[in-house]
Amino acid sequence: MKLYKNNESIQDKDIMFAVASNTISITILFLPRYITEHTVSSDGWIAILFGGLIALLLGWILAKIAVSFPNEPFLSFASYLVSKPVAVILCFIFVFQYIIISSFQMREMATLSQEYFFDRTPLEVVCLAFILVVIYAVSGSKMAIFKLNILFFPFVVGGLTLLIIAPMWAIKLENLLPVFQTDFKGLQSGTISSLNAFLGFGIVLFYISLIKKPEKAAKMTVLGILFPFTFYIIIFIICVGVFGNATVKNLYYPVFELSKIISIPGIFFERFDSILFIIWTIIVFTTCLMAFDIAVMLINQLIPKLAKQSIIFILSPIIFFLAMLPKNFIQINNIAKYMAYLEIVYIVFVIFLLGTMLLIRGRRTHDSL
Amino acid sequence: MVQSSNEKYNNPLYLDGQLDENITVIKKILGNSSDLIIRKSRIGRLNHPFALIYIKGLINEDLLNKNILRVLELNRKHIHSNLFDHVYEEIIAIAEINRSKEMKQVIKTLLAGDTVFLLEGVSEAALIGTSGMEYRALEEPQSESVIRGSRVGFIENFKINLSLIRQEIKDPNLRVDMMEVGTHSNQKIAICYIDGVVREDLLQEVLRRVKTIDIDFAPDSGFIEQWIEDNLLSPFPQILDTERPDRVAFNILKGKIAIIVEGSPFALLMPITFGDSLKSIEDYNQRWLISSLLRLLRLFSFYMTIFLPALYVALISYHPELIPAQLLFTITAAREGIPFPSLIEALILVFFYEVLQEAGTRLPYKISQTIGIVGGIVIGQLAVMAGIVTPIMVIVISLTAICAFTIPNYSFAIGLRIVRLATIFAAAILGLYGIILVFIMIYVHLANLKSIGVPYTQSFSPGNLWTLENIVVRAPITVLSKRSFQPFLKSNKKKKDGGSVK
Numbered sequence: 001m002k003l004y005k006n007n008e009s010i011q012d013k014d015i016m017f018a019v020a021s022n023t024i025s026i027t028i029l030f031l032p033r034y035i036t037e038h039t040v041s042s043d044g045w046i047a048i049l050f051g052g053l054i055a056l057l058l059g060w061i062l063a064k065i066a067v068s069f070p071n072e073p074f075l076s077f078a079s080y081l082v083s084k085p086v087a088v089i090l091c092f093i094f095v096f097q098y099i100i101i102s103s104f105q106m107r108e109m110a111t112l113s114q115e116y117f118f119d120r121t122p123l124e125v126v127c128l129a130f131i132l133v134v135i136y137a138v139s140g141s142k143m144a145i146f147k148l149n150i151l152f153f154p155f156v157v158g159g160l161t162l163l164i165i166a167p168m169w170a171i172k173l174e175n176l177l178p179v180f181q182t183d184f185k186g187l188q189s190g191t192i193s194s195l196n197a198f199l200g201f202g203i204v205l206f207y208i209s210l211i212k213k214p215e216k217a218a219k220m221t222v223l224g225i226l227f228p229f230t231f232y233i234i235i236f237i238i239c240v241g242v243f244g245n246a247t248v249k250n251l252y253y254p255v256f257e258l259s260k261i262i263s264i265p266g267i268f269f270e271r272f273d274s275i276l277f278i279i280w281t282i283i284v285f286t287t288c289l290m291a292f293d294i295a296v297m298l299i300n301q302l303i304p305k306l307a308k309q310s311i312i313f314i315l316s317p318i319i320f321f322l323a324m325l326p327k328n329f330i331q332i333n334n335i336a337k338y339m340a341y342l343e344i345v346y347i348v349f350v351i352f353l354l355g356t357m358l359l360i361r362g363r364r365t366h367d368s369l
Numbered sequence: 370m371v372q373s374s375n376e377k378y379n380n381p382l383y384l385d386g387q388l389d390e391n392i393t394v395i396k397k398i399l400g401n402s403s404d405l406i407i408r409k410s411r412i413g414r415l416n417h418p419f420a421l422i423y424i425k426g427l428i429n430e431d432l433l434n435k436n437i438l439r440v441l442e443l444n445r446k447h448i449h450s451n452l453f454d455h456v457y458e459e460i461i462a463i464a465e466i467n468r469s470k471e472m473k474q475v476i477k478t479l480l481a482g483d484t485v486f487l488l489e490g491v492s493e494a495a496l497i498g499t500s501g502m503e504y505r506a507l508e509e510p511q512s513e514s515v516i517r518g519s520r521v522g523f524i525e526n527f528k529i530n531l532s533l534i535r536q537e538i539k540d541p542n543l544r545v546d547m548m549e550v551g552t553h554s555n556q557k558i559a560i561c562y563i564d565g566v567v568r569e570d571l572l573q574e575v576l577r578r579v580k581t582i583d584i585d586f587a588p589d590s591g592f593i594e595q596w597i598e599d600n601l602l603s604p605f606p607q608i609l610d611t612e613r614p615d616r617v618a619f620n621i622l623k624g625k626i627a628i629i630v631e632g633s634p635f636a637l638l639m640p641i642t643f644g645d646s647l648k649s650i651e652d653y654n655q656r657w658l659i660s661s662l663l664r665l666l667r668l669f670s671f672y673m674t675i676f677l678p679a680l681y682v683a684l685i686s687y688h689p690e691l692i693p694a695q696l697l698f699t700i701t702a703a704r705e706g707i708p709f710p711s712l713i714e715a716l717i718l719v720f721f722y723e724v725l726q727e728a729g730t731r732l733p734y735k736i737s738q739t740i741g742i743v744g745g746i747v748i749g750q751l752a753v754m755a756g757i758v759t760p761i762m763v764i765v766i767s768l769t770a771i772c773a774f775t776i777p778n779y780s781f782a783i784g785l786r787i788v789r790l791a792t793i794f795a796a797a798i799l800g801l802y803g804i805i806l807v808f809i810m811i812y813v814h815l816a817n818l819k820s821i822g823v824p825y826t827q828s829f830s831p832g833n834l835w836t837l838e839n840i841v842v843r844a845p846i847t848v849l850s851k852r853s854f855q856p857f858l859k860s861n862k863k864k865k866d867g868g869s870v871k
Contacts, residue, residue, distance in 0.1 A: 115800060129799055133806050137813040144816035150829050151812050274691050281805045
């Protein structure tokens with residue numbers, strides 16, 4: 001349907017939904033644990049606040065860089081800014097990163113499902129079924145991916161709102177006090193840990209090129225980050241308020257444990273967490289889908305001759321295999337931590353590199369195209 | 370057909386001056402069919418031979434006898450000008466009349482039920498609109514009944530159907546483009562839209578697709594639908610079929626395109642979005658609060674009809690711990706002695722229900738009532754008593770079936786059966802997780818689906834979120850009309866692109 005390109009074009013508001021649903025990923029399930037490891041009592045919200053503010057700044061700069069080259073794919077404008085070979089290397093690292101993200105998300109979801117629901121179903125089956133659905137979605141159009149974010153958004157918002165409201169009654173004030181006890185070093189490490197949960201905004205670097213008129217894209221990126229930002233702070237406070245700092249530190253999925261203490265009288269399901277598991281699957285799905293899609297998109301830019309379907313065909317076994325690689329919780333946890341640090345360092349590096357080069361070389365003028 | 374017989378028998382392309390020669394050719398082309406009537410006579414006073422040719426049964430013979438044959442035979446005037454022109458313009462007392470020299474056109478007119486008038490010594494024919502076949506009276510639509518709203522449905526007569534739409538929309542901008550499909554049936558199809566409201570690119574795409582249709586005969590508009598739809602594999606129809614003229618009028622005023630096919634009481638509406646299939650025209654006739662509630666109910670039923678049996682299977686076979694304890698005891702007690710796993714139990718009942726529904730649809734009305742009694746009460750109850758299925762499963766499947774009936778569009782509802790079956794299997798293999806995955810897959814499919822190039826989920830894009838007020842709920846008419854298009858105002862430029870597709 002080439003006839004209806006205008007119909008299909010992605011609007012800048014779509015980016016807001018994409019950033020929000022890509023940022024909210026499985027990471028949020030253990031985010032409070034990461035942060036309480038470095039902070040005292042409920043002070044972690046300050047770390048999230050700093051992390052979020054840094055993320056807003058980074059996201060805004062990143063979007064601004066992408067907006068400077070409207071309708072131009074990443075490889076193309078990166079080559080202009082930092083020469084072709086460097087751009088290709090950057091691209092490859094991004095491909096690697098998004099493959100890891102996508103398989104890590106899938107594995108965490110499978111672990112969660114095995115831990116709480118399907119202890120008899122093997123991990124392989126859970127992951128295989130999941131990746132088949134992801135492949136089905138990646139094979140569709142780009143517009144459909146953005147549409148899915150919007151279609152699922154009400155479910156995500158609804159589920160998360162329930163998750164926030166329902167355990168309110170269980171908050172104990174003594175768990176939250178005293179405040180402002182964490183030293184600077186703790187806050188620093190906490191901020192870095194929380195920044196990891198915001199890294200979903202990285203997608204704007206690749207997706208803004210799909211928007212026809214990306215003027216407002218930077219603003220929309222900021223709005224998109226603001227949604228998980230607010231949500232993270234609230235959920236952190238509730239989590240610490242309900243369980244207390246020491247317990248959160250030792251729970252593998254503190255946020256999921258939160259949903260287990262909820263009981264609503266008169267509801268058909270005995271266990272509320274099973275309803276939330278639907279939401280978690282959807283959250284993981286959108287994140288995994290977009291990571292997969294960006295990996296496919298970048299490979300397509302690197303090797304234009306390779307058809308999209310064959311890239312998907314090559315990548316999906318790799319993602320599946322990588323997801324099966326870690327043997328236990330400890331390994332996944334360690335990988336997640338290292339990955340998080342690498343991702344943060346890399347995205348800051350890329351923003352710094354591209355941003356500086358953009359300031360030096362300026363936007364592409366028409367004759368240099 | 371005419372073309373091929375021309376080649377085959379080497380028939381002339383144009384009419385001859387000789388009356389007898391023309392008659393022989395027409396007879397030869399139509400194979401001297403016995404319902405072909407050729408009435409030869411002479412114009413009164415002038416004694417000039419002429420012939421009236423028609424096909425028996427297709428025309429209004431009364432009209433022919435009174436307004437043509439009689440006036441010609443009883444002519445008392447001397448005619449000095451061109452005789453054919455005089456007959457064409459003054460004698461024949463019928464409003465719809467054409468002239469042609471082409472043999473192909475003559476044959477086509479003849480087959481469409483009009484009368485051909487031939488005059489000796491003139492190589493031209495007058496084609497007189499006498500078609501007047503018997504048709505069914507206007508009745509209440511069978512597939513889309515409403516409590517409050519118009520009681521008129523389309524019938525098999527093409528002209529009546531078109532006039533029904535004209536009657537609803539007295540707008541000079543209503544356009545009706547005629548086309549023909551069917552290499553053998555030569556059926557007319559009308560593409561109706563409102564000029565200035567419809568999006569030009571969509572109209573061109575519809576016209577392009579209709580032109581590609583290559584079939585012998587379209588018994589119903591369903592043939593046209595299946596030829597021009599976007600996705601053959603989807604369980605969701607991408608073109609809406611309706612029996613209601615008011616629904617067609619309402620929708621083409623919103624910028625949709627309607628196709629009416631000769632001989633079919635179902636009009637097609639395109640492009641549609643997901644919400645259109647869940648709307649009933651009655652939603653607009655009732656007050657907005659209750660209509661909104663009914664919309665929500667339908668949306669809920671849509672999910673129920675897809676997921677309810679699967680949910681039950683998943684809960685019973687994989688997650689009994691999710692069921693409240695008291696209910697679980699009841700279910701376990703009921704399941705005692707049932708020889709089948711819940712999947713087989715569900716499949717038996719689903720199969721049983723589908724068979725009943727199919728039998729009820731195909732049989733005459735009186736027998737189908739018996740089917741209902743035998744199927745529903747006798748077998749349903751006895752199957753429970755015999756210990757083949759549990760009563761709870763019967764409730765679940767019946768509830769599913771009833772939920773499916775709340776969906777106003779039959780084509781949409783029957784497509785959901787496939788989805789329901791897929792969900793049951795997914796639930797049997799992976800439990801709740803399988804249902805979630807199918808749920809995601811349905812959404813992925815819907816996000817990729819298009820109707821005439823317009824995304825099926827168009828209303829869920831951020832620019833069009835306001836259209837949701839007319840999908841999830843039905844906002845008050847006064848609010849809706851502020852945004853909806855006003856036909857005679859030229860200010861439609863203000864409207865957003867794509868906003869016309871509601």
